[in-house]
Structure formats: C-alpha cells, structure tokens
Amino acid sequence: xxxxxxxxADRQKTGRTWPRGKxxxxxxxxxxxxxxxxxQQGQMLIxxxxxxxxxxxxxxxxxxxxxxxxxDTSQTAAERELFEELGLSLSFAGRxxxxxxxxxxxxDDYYLIETDVDLTTLTLQEEEVQAVKxxxxxxxxxxxxxxxxxxxxEPLIRLLFILRHQYGAHRK
Numbered sequence: 001x002x003x004x005x006x007x008x009a010d011r012q013k014t015g016r017t018w019p020r021g022k023x024x025x026x027x028x029x030x031x032x033x034x035x036x037x038x039x040q041q042g043q044m045l046i047x048x049x050x051x052x053x054x055x056x057x058x059x060x061x062x063x064x065x066x067x068x069x070x071x072d073t074s075q076t077a078a079e080r081e082l083f084e085e086l087g088l089s090l091s092f093a094g095r096x097x098x099x100x101x102x103x104x105x106x107x108d109d110y111y112l113i114e115t116d117v118d119l120t121t122l123t124l125q126e127e128e129v130q131a132v133k134x135x136x137x138x139x140x141x142x143x144x145x146x147x148x149x150x151x152x153x154e155p156l157i158r159l160l161f162i163l164r165h166q167y168g169a170h171r172k
Contacts, residue, residue, distance in 0.1 A: 004020060006028045020067065031077065033074055033097075035081065036111065044062070044135055047061050048061075060148055101156075112160060
C-alpha cells in the first residue's frame with residue numbers, strides 16, 4: 001500500500017507516514033506534484049485517464065500528476081511520476097516548482113517544463129493513462145467547459161501557460 005509522508009502546515013515533515021486512501025487527521029498534509037510539459041509551439045501535453053480509474057475516469061488531465069510517497073522530495077516525486085506515467089526520464093535535480101498551491105489536505109507543486117517530446121516514444125502507464133496528445137490553452141479550457149477535462153479553474157490553466165518560461169509573478 002502506498003504511504004505518504006505527513007507534513008505540517010509549514011510544510012515540515014513530521015516523521016509520520018499515512019496510507020493512501022485513509023482520511024488524514026486535522027493538521028496533517030501531504031504533497032502532490034504536477035508536471036506540465038510544453039512544446040515549442042506553446043502546447044501542453046495532456047493525458048487521458050483510464051476509464052477504470054476511481055477519480056475522474058476518462059477525463060483529460062495535465063501532463064503528469066501524483067502524490068509524493070514516503071521518502072520523496074518534490075523533485076524525486078516529479079521524476080518518478082513522469083517516468084511511471086509516460087516513460088519519460090528527466091532530471092529535476094536543482095529544479096524548483098514554478099508554483100505551489102495549498103489545498104485542503106496538502107500542497108500541489110507545479111513544474112512547468114518546455115521540451116519537445118515525440119509522443120510515439122512514450123510508454124503510457126497502463127493502469128493510469130489511456131492516451132496523450134498536445135493541446136493549446138484554448139483547447140484545454142474548452143475541454144473544461146465541455147466536461148471532458150478535469151475541472152481546474154480556468155485562470156490556473158492560463159497561468160500555467162503564462163509562467164511556463166519564467167519563475168515569479170512579474171513580467172520579464
């Protein structure tokens with residue numbers, strides 16, 4: 001069974017772990033990573049979840065995402081998830097997330113990577129991913145409105161596309 005490190009509200013590891021699927025206790029948090037891959041044409045690689053996935057079956061999603069497991073750093077979790085879901089090996093050593101968004105029971109770290117990937121070279125994780133494709137910002141937002149893409153806030157999608165070339169909230 002997958003185990004998560006438990007964090008405080010200040011994002012410090014507590015030394016305790018928790019099994020995935022069990023409700024976290026008040027004041028306990030876990031870490032989730034998202035890797036958004038962009039090509040030089042300004043499109044994001046998106047994945048379609050398997051129909052038998054318990055959360056958001058058949059829905060389109062960001063390139064990669066998943067919970068950090070016990071012992072992971074944000075970077076090692078991003079590397080692992082990218083390799084597990086797409087068979088793509090990239091080093092995240094020294095790389096910081098472009099942003100972190102707290103949610104009710106954790107922290108979402110978003111990594112924005114520009115790399116041209118030949119989709120035919122990817123190895124999709126059979127348990128999670130049924131298809132991948134490149135999509136524009138407008139296509140993703142249309143999918144959210146149509147109900148075929150996970151219901152992220154539209155401004156978040158726009159922000160991911162805006163920040164893909166930079167860190168920070170100010171224009172370069």
